[in-house]
Amino acid sequence: MxxxxxxxxxxxxxxxxxxxxxxxxxxxxxxxxxxxxxxxxxxxxxxxxxxxxxxxxxxxxxxxxxxxxxxxxxxxxxxxxxxxxxxxxxxxxxxxxxxxxxxxxxxxxxxxxxxxxxxxxxxxxxxxxxxxxxxxxxxxxxxxxxxxxxxxxxxxxxxxxxxxxxxxxxxxxxxxxxxxxxTLVAVDAVRSREATPVAAPAPIELSTELPPTDVLTAMGRNDVTGPLATREALSGCLTAAGLDRAILGSRNVTFAGQAAVLVLLTGPQAPQITAVVVDTACGPSDPRLLARADIG
Known part of the structure; x- marks a missing residue:
């Protein structure tokens, strides 16, 4: 038995x-x-x-x-x-x-x-x-x-x-x-539904202090527009900045008066989360890291 x-x-x-x-x-x-x-x-x-x-x-x-x-x-x-x-x-x-x-x-x-x-x-x-x-x-x-x-x-x-x-x-x-x-587990609980097109949300004004209340609004999202809209482009930017980690969410923001992208990553130690802000022109050969903070 x-x-x-x-x-x-x-x-x-x-x-x-x-x-x-x-x-x-x-x-x-x-x-x-x-x-x-x-x-x-x-x-x-x-x-x-x-x-x-x-x-x-x-x-x-x-x-x-x-x-x-x-x-x-x-x-x-x-x-x-x-x-x-x-x-x-x-x-x-x-x-x-x-x-x-x-x-x-x-x-x-x-x-x-x-x-x-x-x-x-x-x-x-x-x-x-x-x-x-x-x-x-x-x-x-x-x-x-x-x-x-x-x-x-x-x-x-x-x-x-x-x-x-x-x-x-x-x-x-x-x-x-x-x-x-x-580990990052992707859950699609509503895969049987037909997706309804929605307008991209307006970028939020993000303080240079990276308050957790605002930063965590990116959790689970992926509504970035512009040069970093694709996962490949965003991953290339982060790898160039030395942040080759799992992406937990991303969104458009306005940071210090300029267009930027807020990205949430797995932190250096569990259960931390790392929040980074990069310039929209960030790329594999030109990492433009504007701010970084570890939460938790």
């Missing part, structure tokens, strides 16, 4: 992201967690995902942020969630993506510390489990105020709910960063 095999190190970032989100079969998750906890590289990646989730939730509650997310970005994220939910419901045999919605008031951190006794685990994490892993024991202290061993951990699978507001885009942004950290 065939038996399921448990993945062995080194673990892929896609597998770790699914495990972190509780998106794996129960029997495999129970066997995988103890092994992952003993792998320093895997733990570093899981802690990075936790920090992203924590930072995003903190930003959503920070009253000092005076610039709300642009309505255009909110609408795009809402549309993405709705399309993915519709695609999953209509075709169970072809899995395009999974979006996890966790209520911020009852969502336990998966790795800081990870739930020691849940449907995804087999027992308490001992000091031997993390010996030599490069992490301090206090990171897994189950007596800390961040974790209550007697608290209820809800593993119930529920039907997707229709949510709106900040929680929707916070969850979508965290899920997107988790995928970007490992």
């Amino acid at each position: 065939a038996t399921d095999t448990v993945p062995q190190p080194p673990y892929s970032t896609e597998l770790l992201a699914d495990l972190h989100a509780g998106n794996m079969p129960d029997h495999l998750s129970r066997r995988l967690w103890p092994q992952v906890r003993r792998d320093p590289d895997a733990m570093r990646y899981l802690h990075a995902l936790d920090r992203v989730n924590t930072d995003l939730h903190a930003l959503g509650r920070d009253e000092r942020i005076i610039h709300p997310m642009p309505l255009e970005v909110t609408a795009r994220l809402d549309h993405l969630i709705d399309d993915l939910a519709a695609a999953t419901a209509s075709d169970q045999n072809e899995r395009t993506a999974t979006v996890h919605r966790i209520h911020p008031d009852r969502a336990p951190a998966a790795t800081a510390p990870m739930p020691a006794l849940s449907a995804f685990d087999t027992g308490q994490l001992s000091a031997a489990d993390i010996e030599g892993s490069g992490f301090d024991n206090h990171e897994f202290d189950t007596d800390s105020s961040e974790f209550d061993a007697g608290s209820e951990f809800d593993d119930t699978v529920r039907e997707p709910a229709t949510w709106s507001g900040p929680l929707r885009w916070i969850t979508a942004a965290a899920a997107a960063i988790a995928v970007i950290a490992g």
